[in-house]
Amino acid sequence: MEMERVTEFPIRQLDRRPRKRPRLGWDVLPEVPKAQLGLFCGQDVGSVTSYAPLRQPSNISSSLIVKEVAQNGSPPWREDDKDGHYMFELGENITSRYKIHSKMGEGTFGQVLECWDRERKEMVAIKIVRGLKKYREAAMIEVDVLQQLGKHDKDGNRCVQIRNWFDYRNHVCIVFEKLGPSLYDFLRKNNYRSFPIDLAREIGRQLLECVAFMHDLRLIHTDLKPENILLVSPDYVKVPDYKGGALFQTHENLEHLAMMEKVLGPIPAHMLKRADRSAEKYIRKGKLDWPEGAASRESIRAVLKLPRLQNLVMQHVDHSAGDLINLLQGLLRYDPSERLTAREALRHPFFSRDHLRRL
Known part of the structure; x- marks a missing residue:
């Protein structure tokens, strides 16, 4: 896989004060498609891709x-904002190869821009990482992981493909x-209607x-979650974003365990x-200290x-429940040591019985 490195200016010291920035929305097709999956590496990139052809x-x-x-030509030099985000205007170039078409979204890591690749004659998504040391270092780890995945997924069937980096x-x-x-965007735009069981199975x-x-x-x-499952076509999806997610919506440890x-x-x-000492405060007499240790009645x-x-499950599935x-359990x-591995799960009757029925 060819990689490109273009360095135009030396590293500069930037204001490191953290600041929350609003995320942008996405244009989502009105109908729920069949899905095809794949994998994407990095921080929040999966949540900022769009479906424009x-x-x-x-x-x-x-x-x-x-x-x-x-x-x-290159745009005029501008200072980054106080959080280290790259400042740009639509229609400008990022090197001579890419022209900025639109902003697709942003997150803690930086922002993602939809750009026209003059060399390949196609639209691409460029993740522009904040110009701070810790984000630059994390980005280089991400590039390494992406290259490993791309090396072993030459057909691009499983992983979101890195084109290059610079x-x-x-x-x-x-x-x-x-x-x-x-x-997640499809679910949200369709009022969170459940998918048919056959689509969920696929x-x-x-x-x-x-x-x-x-x-x-x-x-x-x-970080496997709906935000990080990207639709590629009406019958194919890819999986991105390799960090941490939660099944339960809480940041309070004892409440999380109780859930x-x-x-x-x-x-x-x-x-x-x-349990180690840091977790002992959540346990009493060999059991979870709940509800006695709860922070509030609301909790x-x-x-x-x-x-x-x-x-x-039975609220949403009328057959194959x-x-x-059993698969989810x-x-x-x-x-x-007792949990199913991914390969073991693929041999589960939830998938194999469906295969036999189709034969």
């Missing part, structure tokens, strides 16, 4: 454009293939194939006994309203 940009009319820039005005820029919206199969592929390379994806027990059942006693109510896993419940077992 590949096209060469026409003349852009925007209040962000102040003056014309020579077709392939260093531009103290910003690491990673160029990706441009993909569709996230599964998405699950592709997800597990992606995860198994990563595990074979001794890589772990720690897990409510949905998945009690935490095994042998695991509680092995107790939030836990009590959660359904058991099997009840949650038994196989699906295997994937969510507390003890890693």
